Amino acid sequence: MTQLVPHIFNGLTLGLLFALIALGFMLIVGVMxxxxxxxxxxxxxxxxxxxxxxxxxxxxxxxxxQWWLSLPLVSRYVVALFVAPVVTGLIGMLLELCLxxxxxxxxxxxxxxxxxxxxxxxxxxxxxxxxxxxxxxIPDAINGATFFxxxxxxxxxxxxxxxxxxxxxxxxLFLEKTPYGAIIKAGAHDSEMVRALGYDLSKLRLLVFGxxxxxxxxxxxxxxxxxxxxxxxxxxxxxxxxxxxALGGVGSFGGAVIAAILVGLTVGITGxxxxxxxxxxxxxxxIIVLGFRSRGLFGRASxxxx
Amino acid sequence: xMTLSNISARSNQWITPNIAIMAVFLFTxxxxxxxxxxxxxxxxEIVIWLIYAMGFNxxxxxxxxxxxxxxxxxxxxAYAFGLFQHEVAVSLWGGLFAAVAAAGIAGLFVGLFLxxxxxxxxxxxxxxxxxxxxxxxxxxxxxxxxxxxxxxxPRPELNLLVTSIDLNNNVALYYFAAIILFIxxxxxxxxxxxxxGRILQAIRQNEMRASFAGYEVWxxxxxxxxxxxxxxxxxxxxxxxxxxxxxxxxxxVHQSGLIVxxxxxxxxxxxxxxxxxxxxxxxxxRDILGGITEAWLLWYGLMFVLMVMFRPEGIAGVIHTLNxxxxxxxxxxxxxxx
Amino acid sequence: xxxxEARNIHKRFGSSVVLEKIDLDFEQGxxxxxxGPNGAGKTTxxxxxxxxxxxxxxxxxxxxxxxxxxxxxxxxxxxxxxSFQIMNLFDDSAVIENxxxxxxxxxxxxxxxxxxxxxxxxxxxxxxxxxxxxxxxDVAWEPSKSLxxxxxxxxxxGVALAAKPRIVFLDEPTQGxxxxxxxxxxxxxxxxxxxxxxxxxxxDMRFLFELADKxxxxxxxQVIAEGTPSELQSNSWVQRSALGEIA
Numbered sequence: 027m028t029q030l031v032p033h034i035f036n037g038l039t040l041g042l043l044f045a046l047i048a049l050g051f052m053l054i055v056g057v058m059x060x061x062x063x064x065x066x067x068x069x070x071x072x073x074x075x076x077x078x079x080x081x082x083x084x085x086x087x088x089x090x091x092q093w094w095l096s097l098p099l100v101s102r103y104v105v106a107l108f109v110a111p112v113v114t115g116l117i118g119m120l121l122e123l124c125l126x127x128x129x130x131x132x133x134x135x136x137x138x139x140x141x142x143x144x145x146x147x148x149x150x151x152x153x154x155x156x157x158x159x160x161x162x163x164i165p166d167a168i169n170g171a172t173f174f175x176x177x178x179x180x181x182x183x184x185x186x187x188x189x190x191x192x193x194x195x196x197x198x199l200f201l202e203k204t205p206y207g208a209i210i211k212a213g214a215h216d217s218e219m220v221r222a223l224g225y226d227l228s229k230l231r232l233l234v235f236g237x238x239x240x241x242x243x244x245x246x247x248x249x250x251x252x253x254x255x256x257x258x259x260x261x262x263x264x265x266x267x268x269x270x271x272a273l274g275g276v277g278s279f280g281g282a283v284i285a286a287i288l289v290g291l292t293v294g295i296t297g298x299x300x301x302x303x304x305x306x307x308x309x310x311x312x313i314i315v316l317g318f319r320s321r322g323l324f325g326r327a328s329x330x331x332x
Numbered sequence: 333x334m335t336l337s338n339i340s341a342r343s344n345q346w347i348t349p350n351i352a353i354m355a356v357f358l359f360t361x362x363x364x365x366x367x368x369x370x371x372x373x374x375x376x377e378i379v380i381w382l383i384y385a386m387g388f389n390x391x392x393x394x395x396x397x398x399x400x401x402x403x404x405x406x407x408x409x410a411y412a413f414g415l416f417q418h419e420v421a422v423s424l425w426g427g428l429f430a431a432v433a434a435a436g437i438a439g440l441f442v443g444l445f446l447x448x449x450x451x452x453x454x455x456x457x458x459x460x461x462x463x464x465x466x467x468x469x470x471x472x473x474x475x476x477x478x479x480x481x482x483x484x485x486p487r488p489e490l491n492l493l494v495t496s497i498d499l500n501n502n503v504a505l506y507y508f509a510a511i512i513l514f515i516x517x518x519x520x521x522x523x524x525x526x527x528x529g530r531i532l533q534a535i536r537q538n539e540m541r542a543s544f545a546g547y548e549v550w551x552x553x554x555x556x557x558x559x560x561x562x563x564x565x566x567x568x569x570x571x572x573x574x575x576x577x578x579x580x581x582x583x584x585v586h587q588s589g590l591i592v593x594x595x596x597x598x599x600x601x602x603x604x605x606x607x608x609x610x611x612x613x614x615x616x617x618r619d620i621l622g623g624i625t626e627a628w629l630l631w632y633g634l635m636f637v638l639m640v641m642f643r644p645e646g647i648a649g650v651i652h653t654l655n656x657x658x659x660x661x662x663x664x665x666x667x668x669x670x
Numbered sequence: 671x672x673x674x675e676a677r678n679i680h681k682r683f684g685s686s687v688v689l690e691k692i693d694l695d696f697e698q699g700x701x702x703x704x705x706g707p708n709g710a711g712k713t714t715x716x717x718x719x720x721x722x723x724x725x726x727x728x729x730x731x732x733x734x735x736x737x738x739x740x741x742x743x744x745x746x747x748x749x750x751x752x753s754f755q756i757m758n759l760f761d762d763s764a765v766i767e768n769x770x771x772x773x774x775x776x777x778x779x780x781x782x783x784x785x786x787x788x789x790x791x792x793x794x795x796x797x798x799x800x801x802x803x804x805x806x807x808d809v810a811w812e813p814s815k816s817l818x819x820x821x822x823x824x825x826x827x828g829v830a831l832a833a834k835p836r837i838v839f840l841d842e843p844t845q846g847x848x849x850x851x852x853x854x855x856x857x858x859x860x861x862x863x864x865x866x867x868x869x870x871x872x873x874d875m876r877f878l879f880e881l882a883d884k885x886x887x888x889x890x891x892q893v894i895a896e897g898t899p900s901e902l903q904s905n906s907w908v909q910r911s912a913l914g915e916i917a
Binding site: 061124127128131133134135137138139141142143145146149150152153258261265268269272276302303305306309310312313316317320321 | 449451452460463467586592593596626630632642644
Binding site for chain 2: 720722741742743746747751752754758759760761762763767770771772774776777779780781782783784785786787788789829833
């Protein structure tokens with residue numbers, strides 16, 4: 027049993043990271059009933075933006091570049107942590123403008139459009155940053171290893187997990203405690219009502235999509251030091267995100283977080299016994315849950331079922 | 333919006349003008365493929381992918397069930413063919429039978445889980461199962477050869493009564509695959525106009541209404557899934573012959589997404605012939621754009637995005653609209669011959 | 671025992687009780703009406719009777735056979751057919767195909783994957799016959815989404831009739847229809863009464879009083895009155911709602 031503890035801890039951290047990945051996806055699917063298959067590509071994009079912001083390769087030789095590079099890594103990293111998601115969010119807004127053509131049609135079209143957009147983004151990444159694996163350098167403060175409950179853990183995992191918790195709380199506060207969140211939740215259930223309240227629905231969608239995309243980008247920056255940065259990292263991300271939402275139930279914030287932790291624990295514990303099969307265990311988990319509860323753990327009825 | 337039932341509304345013919353045109357193109361292709369700057373192997377690939385895509389569209393376009401993990405069944409077919417050659421006997425028909433049967437059984441099994449689900453959750457479960465097959469193919473190294481796959485899969489001879497034909501020649505294999513495709517097209521054409529096929533289309537439009545009309549909707553969904561998995565299995569068997577190997581890549585979710593893109597761009601949602609346009613466009617684009625730029629997939633993806641935005645009815649839909657504009661015949665009469 | 675009987679039907683959704691102790695009898699060859707204000711549980715009652723929801727308690731029998739809790743398709747195949755209030759057609763298909771799919775003969779061919787549907791002239795003739803019963807023979811080959819609102823209502827009824835039902839449940843057939851279309855519908859249902867057993871759910875009281883042999887009034891999830899139209903004329907609830915206080 028005691029040798030299981032590190033695995034459980036590992037699973038918990040992984041679950042928190044999964045939750046971070048799924049947050050933006052959840053927001054978009056919950057509010058707009060759009061399955062954003064470009065989520066993974068936006069995730070990768072966020073990380074590549076951060077890479078460029080930290081290293082400023084295109085202007086590294088100019089005076090400005092030199093000045094920037096002379097700043098300590100920590101400050102460049104923090105700037106990247108804020109700026110890269112904003113830029114990713116802008117790309118997301120651009121995508122939302124394209125998506126407008128599909129509103130009022132079957133949900134399939136939104137899904138297909140974002141799938142295509144995901145390919146376009148991924149290929150653009152290949153053209154811009156090359157196809158090889160890259161490293162996002164992280165400040166020394168969160169680099170290296172540490173001892174915890176008798177095992178070695180990387181400090182970075184602690185940072186990433188803590189960051190996830192902050193992001194989860196942030197999104198939760200935003201949804202629950204701000205009037206803006208109340209509108210978003212109203213939008214989730216009843217677009218008529220949003221209009222009746224006198225809000226501009228198309229603006230709301232634009233912002234939600236932008237916010238969801240920047241969350242994807244943020245998750246990318248936090249995750250790639252663990253998973254590595256390559257153009258197709260997105261596909262490894264969007265599928266678990268998708269799966270977590272299905273498991274938790276569309277439209278349930280708490281459901282998504284619980285599902286993410288459940289998936290993390292499943293993967294972590296399977297990893298202890300059959301590491302080769304650990305990633306597969308989450309699919310089996312999904313099939314078992316959906317076998318008994320067709321809308322996931324906490325799902326509500328949604329237009330996506332039609 | 334245009335739908336499948338607008339075009340190809342009613343037909344009771346075995347052979348329609350479109351089927352005849354298809355046959356002409358299909359069986360003359362080796363004579364002009366090189367003349368238009370292509371080569372025999374791409375013809376073979378297109379034919380194999382057409383078998384896959386047309387079977388897929390029975391599920392996707394006709395029944396309205398969105399599978400995003402269909403590559404799994406193509407892969408199962410490919411492995412089954414290869415394993416049959418390696419472990420049982422070098423036999424063409426045996427291998428193809430094994431491919432279709434294995435994919436059909438896999439489809440039936442997965443379909444049992446899926447068929448009470450709808451919409452998003454249906455799509456999701458297809459992805460989850462697709463991933464399981466893909467992971468298994470990579471991890472069960474002893475059976476599948478892991479990431480490298482099964483190598484050295486032979487192309488068995490085609491034994492006819494008096495003679496036997498060596499399929500190691502790509503043109504010979506092309507003709508063999510083309511004949512199979514043609515037979516399957518004839519079958520599908522009958523199927524979509526049969527009571528069974530019409531019920532599938534009714535289910536796409538309104539599942540609840542279909543069940544109140546007395547149909548066990550889930551059984552039809554199961555049957556559609558299994559049939560399309562068997563088509564994929566046949567394509568997989570032929571693909572492993574073409575490639576002389578079977579590998580997990582075709583089962584990856586990306587590949588399963590590509591078949592959806594092909595079928596949609598071609599116009600599978602509005603026409604029986606949609607997948608044909610889609611598959612041809614994909615391979616020609618891959619070869620021509622791919623010859624010009626490394627990033628051909630970028631342009632293909634961009635085209636797909638624009639298509640979903642502005643022409644979701646795909647190439648077949650555009651052709652149909654043009655046809656109607658230049659045709660003086662009333663639309664209903666036209667629908668009968670399309 | 672009545673042709674179709676519901677006894678002691680209860681239906682809850684979560685904690686709210688929608689139907690409480692409903693008893694209904696429908697006699698063969700009659701037009702029975704169910705009426706009540708919006709939100710009284712009429713449509714839920716209808717959905718329970720036709721198998722969309724299973725009741726939490728109670729039994730339903732059809733020709734003496736227990737049908738409680740059977741799936742919609744089982745119930746449909748026993749000869750119980752229904753229309754939908756929210757019109758629920760196969761929109762992309764031709765009008766005639768909507769009818770054909772509902773025919774029992776078509777249902778018997780459901781696993782046939784080879785035979786072209788439109789080569790079957792018998793099937794087509796039969797579907798045309800039903801279309802002429804509901805006055806849609808001229809638009810048989812149009813896509814059903816091109817029909818007018820009144821025509822869609824008629825097609826809804828046609829689809830319900832195509833199943834060769836032993837009993838037809840029509841859910842608010844006049845909903846959204848103008849005065850003229852309602853009059854036409856009333857004429858149509860009068861013509862059908864000779865051939866079918868019909869149950870009508872309506873809140874248009876005049877329409878129902880003109881057609882029904884027997885009417886049950888549902889309010890607050892219960893049957894509060896029952897009788898022939900003339901008996902009900904004297905019912906205080908009916909009188910009040912006729913004055914427009916409730917309905």
